[in-house]
Amino acid sequence: MLRREAGRNPQDQRMAHLVGELSLADDDFRRWWGDHHIASRTRGSKSLRHPIAGDLTLDWDALTCAGDPEQQLVVWTAEPDTLSHDALRLLASWTATTTDHSVADR
Known part of the structure; x- marks a missing residue:
């Protein structure tokens, strides 16, 4: 890259x-x-260490915009029923909780 x-x-x-x-x-x-x-890679797998969620193994796919090849959207996912999947769900729940409180405080 x-x-x-x-x-x-x-x-x-x-x-x-x-x-x-x-x-x-x-x-x-x-x-x-x-x-x-x-x-030129459009997909792969990566092992990461998150400070709270711990060790994660995530797959990624890079989607290139046909109208502007300089732009890419990279999507990270985890295999269902894995520790990595559970960790991502935990992190997502924190975001949802934070967002819910922000809206409720308005």
Whole structure:
């Protein structure tokens, strides 16, 4: 994704500085960047650690807008009947509770 962003605006000095900094600091990054491989991924899975909900394994899908390919909507989901699914439901309930109180206070 970094390479794709860098390719969209090759004159971006901040991006060039970041790539240079990462290249100096990490041999693997320097090798990967030099390979010039751009992977376009539209789905995947990621493991995350939420400070309250704990370890989560989430699937993601990136939907690109046909009218403006620079815009994407990324949707994160969890397999039903998993700890990750339960954790997302817990986090969603907090949001619903907060929203309900905000409306009631008006």
